[in-house]
Amino acid sequence: MSYTKSEKSLLFIVSILAVFFGHNASANAMHIMEGYLPPLHAIAWSVISLPFLVWGLLSLKKITSNHRKAILLLAMVGAYAFVLSALKIPSVTGSSSHPTGTGLGAVLFGAPVMAILGIIVLLFQAILLAHGGLTTIGANTFSMAVAGPFVSMGVYHLLNKAKVNQPVAVGVACALGDLFTYVITAIQLGLAHPSATGGTMASIIEFLGIFAITQIPLAIVEGILSAVVFMLLQNFAKPELREIGIMPKA
Amino acid sequence: MKLPHLHAHLHEGGMLSIDHWAQHSRLRGVNPYLKLILALGMLILCLAANNAAFGLTVALFIMLVINKASGVPLHYICSLLTVPLLFIAVSCLAIALDFTNQPLGLASLPLPGGLGYLSATQEGIHAAALLACRAYGAVCCLYFLSLTIPMQEIIMMLDAMHLPPLIIELMYLIYRYIFMLLDIQHRMTIAASSRLGYANLRSAWFSFTHISGNLLAASFSRSSNCLDAMDARCYNGRLRFLTHNTPLQPQHVAVCMLCLLAFSGLAIYLNQKGVDLF
Numbered sequence: 001m002s003y004t005k006s007e008k009s010l011l012f013i014v015s016i017l018a019v020f021f022g023h024n025a026s027a028n029a030m031h032i033m034e035g036y037l038p039p040l041h042a043i044a045w046s047v048i049s050l051p052f053l054v055w056g057l058l059s060l061k062k063i064t065s066n067h068r069k070a071i072l073l074l075a076m077v078g079a080y081a082f083v084l085s086a087l088k089i090p091s092v093t094g095s096s097s098h099p100t101g102t103g104l105g106a107v108l109f110g111a112p113v114m115a116i117l118g119i120i121v122l123l124f125q126a127i128l129l130a131h132g133g134l135t136t137i138g139a140n141t142f143s144m145a146v147a148g149p150f151v152s153m154g155v156y157h158l159l160n161k162a163k164v165n166q167p168v169a170v171g172v173a174c175a176l177g178d179l180f181t182y183v184i185t186a187i188q189l190g191l192a193h194p195s196a197t198g199g200t201m202a203s204i205i206e207f208l209g210i211f212a213i214t215q216i217p218l219a220i221v222e223g224i225l226s227a228v229v230f231m232l233l234q235n236f237a238k239p240e241l242r243e244i245g246i247m248p249k250a
Numbered sequence: 251m252k253l254p255h256l257h258a259h260l261h262e263g264g265m266l267s268i269d270h271w272a273q274h275s276r277l278r279g280v281n282p283y284l285k286l287i288l289a290l291g292m293l294i295l296c297l298a299a300n301n302a303a304f305g306l307t308v309a310l311f312i313m314l315v316i317n318k319a320s321g322v323p324l325h326y327i328c329s330l331l332t333v334p335l336l337f338i339a340v341s342c343l344a345i346a347l348d349f350t351n352q353p354l355g356l357a358s359l360p361l362p363g364g365l366g367y368l369s370a371t372q373e374g375i376h377a378a379a380l381l382a383c384r385a386y387g388a389v390c391c392l393y394f395l396s397l398t399i400p401m402q403e404i405i406m407m408l409d410a411m412h413l414p415p416l417i418i419e420l421m422y423l424i425y426r427y428i429f430m431l432l433d434i435q436h437r438m439t440i441a442a443s444s445r446l447g448y449a450n451l452r453s454a455w456f457s458f459t460h461i462s463g464n465l466l467a468a469s470f471s472r473s474s475n476c477l478d479a480m481d482a483r484c485y486n487g488r489l490r491f492l493t494h495n496t497p498l499q500p501q502h503v504a505v506c507m508l509c510l511l512a513f514s515g516l517a518i519y520l521n522q523k524g525v526d527l528f
Contacts, residue, residue: 031337033341033385034388034389035297035305035384035386035387035388036341037297038297039298042297057417061416064416068487069477071416072474072477074420075423075424075473076427076470076472076473078420078424079469080431080466083428083431086432116420120417120424121424123421124401124428126392126396127392127395127401128268128396128401129266129268129333130268130330130333130392130393133388133389133392134395135297189344193345193381195345195349195374196373197369198348202348202349203345205349206348206349207341207344209344210341211340229466
């Protein structure tokens, strides 16, 4: 029995997924937990995320009014990201709880929409899985659903203009978006908990150092994963994505 | 569309066991707004008090309420308490330890290459311990919310708070699709394991990754089938559900207010007297 091209690429993706999840075991260190931010910080980060959420809502309205199918597809993408993050992985006791694929979503749907999708997935993760929290949802939204996706989208457009191969552009964009998420999380924690001797800067560097162990390999693998998924989507879902107007012109 | 809570695979210890306990909570008859006010009120008190003793008291109190009043078994609550352990461990390490130029505090570890010292200071350890206790109090308040208010009531309350209908609709759909995808995933896992797909680690990885990949393809085709089904039932861009009203009962309001008042009093007392664990 021989495999078709799309079956082969599916096989390739899932092998990459395997590596991805292998590294991802301790990734729930990404969500800032309930109770970790003082009230002022929690409010400030929520207020900072607010304009992006409004922007996201407006662009969501535009997409769904033009393409009715889009809202169902977006809901499905959100649910898929949630389910992937909740699955138990063989040989690893934990689950990854990083909302997987916000970078790829930003490339496909635009970063503003990911802010809305991201905050919903984060709320569900907080309530149904106890990953993250309610008072920290503003901070988590800013790092995972705003900062990361916007960097991904920006980098993707830059690389696209420079005529870089599209899957490579997607991969680099997603990896950089992931890295930026991790830097923002470290800054948020550092600002909230300045070190007694070295101040805020020292604390940020400490958080960067401690999270680097899991987050740098994770970012690289997420980049590769996103590129491969993007190729798969081009292979077997191109007409569907074109139809609802979210596939970038190849 | 059916409301998503009638699914057979939601057994105890299943994928979304928090959802199971929320749907079967003995506090379902209490007005959800009241439960929300209690949970958020305690959460805010926990953060505002910034006191380790207060955080642990709140944690114990909420655990008792979840166990006795809502009927969640104690062993399950204990297993939930291990969820945030990793984050607490990692971040408390970062707070307890400090980079310094000379050895400081209780113990210090010289860094290679003359970069300085990694010191554990008294203040750092106190800050980390205080944070861990405060976080546990806050996490228990979150657990109270998620173990006693089912998701459809949370979405309903957000709708009543005039969140944009588009977001409410997206939330209902995502909540529904989570169960749909978990159901597909569950059936694929049974099919795989009945064919010895999890017999050893190698095949377990193979099955797991294939299921994850197939889920993406399945979710794409399901979303377009779903729209057809909704169109056939006159979907016009607005989902409507039958909601049950649980009226406010005076004794519930009294108990809730008493809790909030008592804990505010405790927080003020502890902070004025300067009583704390550390």
